[in-house]
Amino acid sequence: MDPPGRQQELPLPFPEFSGDLPLLPVRMVNEYMYCPRLAYLEWVQAEWAESGDTVEGRYSHRRVDQPQGDLPPPGAGSEETIHARSITLSSNSLGLIAKLDLVEGEGDIVTPVDYKRGKRPHVPRGAYDPERVQLCAQGLILRDHGYRCDEGVLYFAASRERVRVSFDDELIRLTENAISGLRLVAAGGQLPPPLVDSPKCPRCSLNGICLPDEINFFKGADLAPRPLFVAHDEALPVYVQAHHAKVSKKGETLEIHVDDKKVTTARLIHVSQLALSGNVYLTTPTLHELMKRGIPVTWQSFGGWFMGHTVGTGHKNVELRTAQYRASFDDQICLHLAKGLVEAKIRNSRTLLRRNWKSDEDKSILISSLQRDVRHCIRCHGIEELLGVEGAAASRYFSAFGHLLRPADNETLSFNFTRRNRRPPTDPVNALLSYAYSLLARLWTVTLSAVGFDPYRGFYHQPRYGRPALALDLMEPFRPLIADSCVLQAINNGEVRPSDFIQVAGSVNLNSDGRKRFIGAFERRLGHEITHPLLGYRISYRRLIELQSRLLGRFLLGDLPDYPNFITR
Amino acid sequence: MDHRLYIVAYDISDQRRWRRLFKLMNGYGEWLQLSVFQCRLSRKQHAELIALIDGILHHQEDHVILLDLGPAENVDPHVVSLGKRFEKVQHAPIIV
Numbered sequence: 001m002d003p004p005g006r007q008q009e010l011p012l013p014f015p016e017f018s019g020d021l022p023l024l025p026v027r028m029v030n031e032y033m034y035c036p037r038l039a040y041l042e043w044v045q046a047e048w049a050e051s052g053d054t055v056e057g058r059y060s061h062r063r064v065d066q067p068q069g070d071l072p073p074p075g076a077g078s079e080e081t082i083h084a085r086s087i088t089l090s091s092n093s094l095g096l097i098a099k100l101d102l103v104e105g106e107g108d109i110v111t112p113v114d115y116k117r118g119k120r121p122h123v124p125r126g127a128y129d130p131e132r133v134q135l136c137a138q139g140l141i142l143r144d145h146g147y148r149c150d151e152g153v154l155y156f157a158a159s160r161e162r163v164r165v166s167f168d169d170e171l172i173r174l175t176e177n178a179i180s181g182l183r184l185v186a187a188g189g190q191l192p193p194p195l196v197d198s199p200k201c202p203r204c205s206l207n208g209i210c211l212p213d214e215i216n217f218f219k220g221a222d223l224a225p226r227p228l229f230v231a232h233d234e235a236l237p238v239y240v241q242a243h244h245a246k247v248s249k250k251g252e253t254l255e256i257h258v259d260d261k262k263v264t265t266a267r268l269i270h271v272s273q274l275a276l277s278g279n280v281y282l283t284t285p286t287l288h289e290l291m292k293r294g295i296p297v298t299w300q301s302f303g304g305w306f307m308g309h310t311v312g313t314g315h316k317n318v319e320l321r322t323a324q325y326r327a328s329f330d331d332q333i334c335l336h337l338a339k340g341l342v343e344a345k346i347r348n349s350r351t352l353l354r355r356n357w358k359s360d361e362d363k364s365i366l367i368s369s370l371q372r373d374v375r376h377c378i379r380c381h382g383i384e385e386l387l388g389v390e391g392a393a394a395s396r397y398f399s400a401f402g403h404l405l406r407p408a409d410n411e412t413l414s415f416n417f418t419r420r421n422r423r424p425p426t427d428p429v430n431a432l433l434s435y436a437y438s439l440l441a442r443l444w445t446v447t448l449s450a451v452g453f454d455p456y457r458g459f460y461h462q463p464r465y466g467r468p469a470l471a472l473d474l475m476e477p478f479r480p481l482i483a484d485s486c487v488l489q490a491i492n493n494g495e496v497r498p499s500d501f502i503q504v505a506g507s508v509n510l511n512s513d514g515r516k517r518f519i520g521a522f523e524r525r526l527g528h529e530i531t532h533p534l535l536g537y538r539i540s541y542r543r544l545i546e547l548q549s550r551l552l553g554r555f556l557l558g559d560l561p562d563y564p565n566f567i568t569r
Numbered sequence: 570m571d572h573r574l575y576i577v578a579y580d581i582s583d584q585r586r587w588r589r590l591f592k593l594m595n596g597y598g599e600w601l602q603l604s605v606f607q608c609r610l611s612r613k614q615h616a617e618l619i620a621l622i623d624g625i626l627h628h629q630e631d632h633v634i635l636l637d638l639g640p641a642e643n644v645d646p647h648v649v650s651l652g653k654r655f656e657k658v659q660h661a662p663i664i665v
Binding site: 050056241253267 | 572592593595596597598611612613614615616617619620623660661662663664665
């Protein structure tokens with residue numbers, strides 16, 4: 001359709017642009033003008049998060065998104081008025097593709113109209129630059145197709161106002177700069193730095209992925225991070241562990257039946273993950289719906305052994321996984337990360353002992369030897385040595401764990417803890433600890449894969465068949481904080497009683513009722529809010545786990561100089 | 570958490586549309602009475618719900634209202650409830 005000789009007039013923005021590279025969506029040019037990092041995250045790393053604004057935006061686009069009318073080719077000679085909705089056009093010379101909401105015009109003279117959700121902003125040029133540039137890029141594509149296009153219109157749906165934008169030389173230059181700027185950033189393969197204390201961040205739907213304030217803070221900016229990340233805890237998990245339970249879908253809800261009797265319903269919008277233990281039956285349509293919504297399903301044996309999880313097509317951020325693998329083959333990075341994680345674990349277990357000490361015995365020797373372990377750990381030269389230090393610290397810690405429990409009453413199975421054992425645990429406290437660790441490992445596995453990692457490739461734990469090594473790595477500092485303290489709480493508050501256990505052939509396990517109450521205590525612990533010792537805002541453990549995962553990603557992608565471990569005060 | 574508490578009430582003139590809306594509303598809130606639901610929604614879910622209701626509704630014949638009762642965590646709505654008890658919709662993990 002291009003008239004011959006026309007392409008030479010438009011300078012190629014980037015010489016190496018070839019058919020191999022994907023066309024840039026014009027919307028990304030808008031995002032690039034708004035924030036280069038946002039464009040990179042959305043375009044190169046394929047990250048996306050929905051927010052109230054994006055949903056409302058789509059809603060106000062519902063009419064223009066339905067294709068209607070058509071755009072006659074230029075030079076057709078017809079003088080009819082053009083009114084075409086939802087037209088997709090691309091231009092190879094510009095390297096752009098755009099979906100034009102509405103094209104109006106007559107003959108060869110056309111005007112692109114772009115719908116915007118909000119009200120008209122009261123700024124000098126009638127609109128902000130990102131929107132003007134996006135519109136101008138659409139105009140350039142139309143020109144490239146041979147139409148005459150000198151201005152465009154922004155339609156603001158909330159105030160029903162039209163703002164004319166004329167494509168003067170200055171705007172065209174700005175647009176061309178933005179297009180080549182975006183392509184440069186995309187080809188560079190380096191995530192642009194976040195904006196500093198920008199008013200644009202709070203309403204940006206990707207702020208929980210980008211972490212602008214946290215990144216700037218850890219890089220040494222003198223600003224207290226705004227709690228942008230904290231806001232989004234919308235959904236909670238659903239656990240099904242009852243015998244003969246069935247999970248099915250009805251409309252927008254999940255229905256859970258036990259022995260053909262409906263027990264409860266859960267609204268899908270409030271479900272963050274579905275955790276099934278034992279022989280629970282899940283119907284295929286339900287699984288399809290869960291995958292479509294990106295809600296993971298985790299499968300555990302009845303005893304709590306984590307068998308795997310089901311997600312849809314998985315996370316699209318390949319760059320992150322590549323960075324993870326690359327780092328996992330580098331012994332120096334592995335050792336550095338492992339040292340930090342073990343150090344944080346020992347420090348956190350030390351704090352737990354100090355805070356929850358219930359017996360009359362003196363604890364100062366223990367506390368100082370744990371402190372020595374921390375120093376020893378910092379000096380380690382290899383993973384093997386580190387394993388030794390961790391083992392020594394763990395045995396010290398567990399030798400004293402019994403002092404944190406309320407004194408036992410005289411029942412057959414009491415909560416006496418002498419030493420840590422597992423596979424299978426031989427007393428109630430060990431059974432609780434094992435169960436809590438499996439819950440925590442499941443949570444980390446789900447969170448890490450939701451953030452885009454491969455949970456099976458770790459830095460400290462070596463990959464072994466079916467073992468989520470990265471999840472085990474990162475959960476180390478959180479064992480005392482979440483799992484152990486939840487066990488203590490459940491025992492000391494009398495939420496789990498000695499009668500809640502069954503003992504078979506030397507191994508002890510929770511019964512169904514006790515497990516239900518223990519999961520309740522575990523979830524309550526996750527909902528518990530703490531003040532982040534470094535960032536200074538209040539955050540629940542559930543969100544903290546996601547935050548730490550994202551910070552690890554930021555470190556691996558070279559955004560942060562170091563992975564900030566979580567060490568409680 | 571930024572959930573807000575809403576009362577959604579609707580009048581739908583057509584049985585088919587009424588059933589579709591009832592099914593949808595069950596996914597967003599708790600059934601309170603005939604054509605009245607109690608919902609706990611984030612801003613995103615609120616926007617979603619409006620878009621979905623709009624897709625079902627006939628604007629000439631039907632009517633839906635969403636009443637905002639305030640932040641779900643700490644609002645204590647002043648409700649006179651005769652007969653059954655009015656209880657605020659809860660947000661908690663489900664363990665079966």
